Amino acid sequence: MRKIIIGIIQFYQKWISPSFAPRCKYYPSCSSYAATAIENYGIKGVAMATWRLVRCNPWSHGGVDYVLIKEKVGTN
């Protein structure tokens, strides 16, 4: 299931997204954030991605916002 969703996101990134002007306020973009989140958190990642998409609105200032990855948090 995760692979299918990530596949769709990658398809979007490769074929659909390049044809629009860059528009995401965040780095990494919402789509790669979604892919990382879903890869690491599964269903919770979907919620995280949705929340990110909501935060990416005309009233936010954007910025750098990575997905917190469990392992990395642990080693720190």
Next chain:
Amino acid sequence: MDTILNPLYFAVSWVIITIHDLLSPIFSADSGVSWSLSIIGLVIIIRIILIPLFVKQIKSQRALTALQPHMKEIQKKYKDDRQKQSEEMMKLYKEHKTNPLASCFPILAQAPIFFALFTVLNGIGRNPPVKRGVLTQEDVVSAAQAKFFGAPISDTFLGTDITTVKIVTVFLIAFMSATTFTTQRQLMVKGMPKMDSSNNMMLQQQKIMLYLFPVIFAISGVNFPIGVLIYWSTTNLWTWGQQYYVIKRNPTPGSPAYEELERKRKQKSGDVETPNSGSNETIQEPEIKGQRKQPKKKKKK
């Protein structure tokens, strides 16, 4: 799902019916013109509501002029690392509480309305017609007969045998592809500050656009009622017009369009300075103009 969308059905159908009633004395209640213009009116209202967002975005793009030196520095510093470059750029925007990017919101905000219109029109196209929102039985029957260039506005390409519907659908799909393509091209060629993005990448993007958009529009378009396609076409045309206006009258600092405007202003004020440009766009220009023998401007070799 229907309970979430119900208020939207009401809103969409109310706007359409109000405009329709206003236009009825002019074009007659059952005429396709009144119904088609009602859908176009819906688009215009939504786009007018979205204008403040657009203005906000333009303003924050203008605020970038002040950041130009910082941006150049970042570009130089991370010349070979595009990822790092965009990361630092975003940090910079955030620091200065400005962000020139539009976010997905303007597109996502329109999606539910689009959906609601789709459902309302689909209901009209049913046999017998299903009324949704504030539409009365009389309205639905009238709307079911309304025609746009001879094609009933609630018919879909796949759901009909009428040739006119197919022709009108194909025409509208071609129109949508063309407007999307010109809008994006206009933005990339003239409207964006020159970044390090290579020409090659832009060409590839345009190629994708050229082939992919007609395909996307065709696949979805054959399932949509003519009325939805009218909505889509109008909103595309609006986007194009809005962008054209901004690029002509108030271009982003650093973009080729901005340099062009500056040059024109200088010429008007009588300042005869050799235009100083390095963009691909302006390099190509002299060649074309040379052939047409335009003696006015002296370009650098």
